[in-house]
Amino acid sequence: MAITLEELQLATRNHGLPLEALRYPVTPVGLHYLLTHFDVPVVPDGWRLRVGGQVKRELTLSLHDLRARPPTTSVVTMECAGNGRAHLDPRPVSQPWRSEAVGTGEWTGVPLRSLLVEAGVSQRAEEVLFSGSDRGVDGGVEQAYERSLPLDEAFREDVLLAYDLNGAPLPPQHGAPLRLVVPGWYGMTNVKWLERITVLERPFDGYQQTRAYRLRRDEDDEGIPLTRIRPRALMAPPGIPDFLSRHRIVDAGPCPLEGRAWSGLAPVAAVEVSVDGGAVWTAAEVEPQLGPWAWAGWRFVWEAAPGDYELLCRARDEAGNEQPLVPEWNVGGYANNAVQRVPVTVRA
Amino acid sequence: MAITLEELQLATRNHGLPLEALRYPVTPVGLHYLLTHFDVPVVPDGWRLRVGGQVKRELTLSLHDLRARPPTTSVVTMECAGNGRAHLDPRPVSQPWRSEAVGTGEWTGVPLRSLLVEAGVSQRAEEVLFSGSDRGVDGGVEQAYERSLPLDEAFREDVLLAYDLNGAPLPPQHGAPLRLVVPGWYGMTNVKWLERITVLERPFDGYQQTRAYRLRRDEDDEGIPLTRIRPRALMAPPGIPDFLSRHRIVDAGPCPLEGRAWSGLAPVAAVEVSVDGGAVWTAAEVEPQLGPWAWAGWRFVWEAAPGDYELLCRARDEAGNEQPLVPEWNVGGYANNAVQRVPVTVRA
Numbered sequence: 294m295a296i297t298l299e300e301l302q303l304a305t306r307n308h309g310l311p312l313e314a315l316r317y318p319v320t321p322v323g324l325h326y327l328l329t330h331f332d333v334p335v336v337p338d339g340w341r342l343r344v345g346g347q348v349k350r351e352l353t354l355s356l357h358d359l360r361a362r363p364p365t366t367s368v369v370t371m372e373c374a375g376n377g378r379a380h381l382d383p384r385p386v387s388q389p390w391r392s393e394a395v396g397t398g399e400w401t402g403v404p405l406r407s408l409l410v411e412a413g414v415s416q417r418a419e420e421v422l423f424s425g426s427d428r429g430v431d432g433g434v435e436q437a438y439e440r441s442l443p444l445d446e447a448f449r450e451d452v453l454l455a456y457d458l459n460g461a462p463l464p465p466q467h468g469a470p471l472r473l474v475v476p477g478w479y480g481m482t483n484v485k486w487l488e489r490i491t492v493l494e495r496p497f498d499g500y501q502q503t504r505a506y507r508l509r510r511d512e513d514d515e516g517i518p519l520t521r522i523r524p525r526a527l528m529a530p531p532g533i534p535d536f537l538s539r540h541r542i543v544d545a546g547p548c549p550l551e552g553r554a555w556s557g558l559a560p561v562a563a564v565e566v567s568v569d570g571g572a573v574w575t576a577a578e579v580e581p582q583l584g585p586w587a588w589a590g591w592r593f594v595w596e597a598a599p600g601d602y603e604l605l606c607r608a609r610d611e612a613g614n615e616q617p618l619v620p621e622w623n624v625g626g627y628a629n630n631a632v633q634r635v636p637v638t639v640r641a
Numbered sequence: 642m643a644i645t646l647e648e649l650q651l652a653t654r655n656h657g658l659p660l661e662a663l664r665y666p667v668t669p670v671g672l673h674y675l676l677t678h679f680d681v682p683v684v685p686d687g688w689r690l691r692v693g694g695q696v697k698r699e700l701t702l703s704l705h706d707l708r709a710r711p712p713t714t715s716v717v718t719m720e721c722a723g724n725g726r727a728h729l730d731p732r733p734v735s736q737p738w739r740s741e742a743v744g745t746g747e748w749t750g751v752p753l754r755s756l757l758v759e760a761g762v763s764q765r766a767e768e769v770l771f772s773g774s775d776r777g778v779d780g781g782v783e784q785a786y787e788r789s790l791p792l793d794e795a796f797r798e799d800v801l802l803a804y805d806l807n808g809a810p811l812p813p814q815h816g817a818p819l820r821l822v823v824p825g826w827y828g829m830t831n832v833k834w835l836e837r838i839t840v841l842e843r844p845f846d847g848y849q850q851t852r853a854y855r856l857r858r859d860e861d862d863e864g865i866p867l868t869r870i871r872p873r874a875l876m877a878p879p880g881i882p883d884f885l886s887r888h889r890i891v892d893a894g895p896c897p898l899e900g901r902a903w904s905g906l907a908p909v910a911a912v913e914v915s916v917d918g919g920a921v922w923t924a925a926e927v928e929p930q931l932g933p934w935a936w937a938g939w940r941f942v943w944e945a946a947p948g949d950y951e952l953l954c955r956a957r958d959e960a961g962n963e964q965p966l967v968p969e970w971n972v973g974g975y976a977n978n979a980v981q982r983v984p985v986t987v988r989a
Binding site: 295296297298299300301302303304305306307308309311313314316317321322323324325327329330331332333335379386387389390391393428429430431432435464465466467530533534535536537538539542 | 643644645646647648649650651652653654655656657659661662664665669670671672673675677678679680681683727734735737738739741776777778779780783812813814815878881882883884885886887890
């Protein structure tokens with residue numbers, strides 16, 4: 294199914310990780326995937342974070358106030374819930390990602406938990422709502438971008454309000470001056486351009502929670518909310534590319550295949566590689582993860598003989614989640630973690 | 642004409658400037674447009690720049706050697722020669738840019754001229770060739786990415802070998818550790834991941850010079866080489882967007898329209914705006930350029946009344962070059978600087 298001009302408009306704005314950039318343990322700024330729902334907003338002078346709703350004490354904090362608190366840094370792999378959408382058939386019309394909507398950042402900020410404790414969350418609280426300053430129309434509904442978290446997730450020690458990425462202030466496109474980072478959850482959770490945190494007595498029913506970002510079999514299905522990232526392994530395509538087709542050419546001989554693997558559900562347990570289109574799978578060597586929520590490097594040396602091949606890789610996590618060989622279709626085109634397939638030609 | 646999967650592969654790797662980022666005088670890293678012909682290469686330890694060919698003294702320079710020389714900084718607007726390609730009909734199949742393949746960087750480095758003087762260029766020299774370490778296949782030809790400059794352009798005082806972008810070392814995707822910056826010329830000129838400079842006695846006949854990047858009427862036309870950037874004005878689309886269609890919604894009342902304009906042929910002379918699809922044009926207020934080779938900000942306050950509109954803007958430079966209203970087709974889909982058209986709905 295050919296791509297529409299509407300999808301192209303999204304694809305030229307948003308961008309994935311060029312897969313050769315899997316070689317960096319932490320993704321350099323500008324190579325990390327990026328999905329901007331509306332526009333990158335103008336942040337007003339005198340920006341403040343407001344914490345309110347069902348709390349004992351409302352908080353109003355400047356960036357200076359936040360930076361004055363003890364900082365936490367963590368390396369987190371983030372992936373768009375729509376990654377893999379363009380491989381579905383029929384293809385749900387939205388940002389047409391292939392497999393590249395991923396990146397790993399070193400995020401520094403303040404634990405969300407510390408602010409919630411300071412504000413004093415009500416006994417009746419159920420969720421915490423995060424509101425960004427980016428605004429637009431989605432599915433016919435005008436809205437600021439907003440998403441909520443259940444209380445137990447919001448109180449995790451590793452959930453951050455981040456003001457730095459890779460040791461420098463957040464760039465505008467990653468949510469300056471402050472964003473949420475919820476390790477292990479798909480990208481839509483990590484609200485950018487944060488301006489308000491609201492403790493709620495009942496579940497948030499906004500568009501991005503109840504209509505978008507749900508796994509639905511058909512239009513009548515209420516669906517299941519997307520939360521944590523399914524396992525995936527990706528390979529940096531070996532050899533050299535053709536500019537237009539991106540088809541790869543590899544020299545015969547030992548060819549190191551390298552990439553990264555991650556899961557938001559459990560640590561990475563194994564990565565396997567197939568060089569014959571999926572008939573035979575062999576275990577790759579897997580490096581330790583860079584942190585509990587960061588991807589793991591993997592490596593496999595392929596003895597490449599002349600011919601045409603389809604290279605595959607797949608990850609399994611310690612909870613037993615595995616990547617499917619064939620995509621599982623759903624209305625929104627979410628969470629398609631079917632294995633990557635890399636066609637290559639080996640020359641003598 | 643619908644977009645092909647090959648074009649989509651390019652569009653998810655490469656990316657444009659999200660047009661709201663026209664608000665920044667200097668484009669933050671990660672928002673500047675980016676076209677990578679092959680892969681972002683791995684730069685070897687012990688990288689050196691080699692200057693050779695028709696010179697009296699060959700030079701071999703480390704990054705440390707280059708940084709020890711007196712630095713020059715300049716703010717330069719860079720645009721891809723393929724910008725506007727996706728608006729052509731039939732659409733030439735390559736990176737499918739709409740209008741967003743532009744950005745402005747603050748580049749710091751060493752004037753190329755100083756190295757050419759030091760090496761001592763032969764009397765017989767005609768061109769200078771720049772070779773990057775990125776490698777692949779293009780148009781059936783395996784190659785490193787290489788482009789040449791005529792000798793008079795290479796000796797301009799404002800041509801840089803840049804090692805910093807926006808005050809920090811070049812990020813990998815912009816050519817680390819060193820790239821060429823030729824102010825005023827289209828993007829393909831500014832060879833990234835530079836490893837060799839070769840002074841030539843005769844014109845370079847490589848693929849990127851004699852086959853790609855030429856304005857050709859048809860396949861039999863030898864064509865004219867692309868050099869300097871044609872004038873263009875772009876508008877940061879006003880109001881708020883619809884996520885999928887990117888259609889804009891604007892509130893009635895005074896609506897500031899803002900953007901940037903540039904030309905590589907001469908300074909920007911004027912920017913005009915039309916709010917009625919091109920029937921009536923009114924001059925916008927134009928700010929001084931940030932430097933001789935940088936874009937100029939412009940501004941126009943539109944009294945928006947409820948209804949549907951098509952907003953247009955166009956630039957003229959001091960050499961009298963103007964943007965056409967209708968695209969001019971060519972085989973490669975280059976240099977299409979037809980005016981931008983922004984549909985908006987004004988609500989009461």
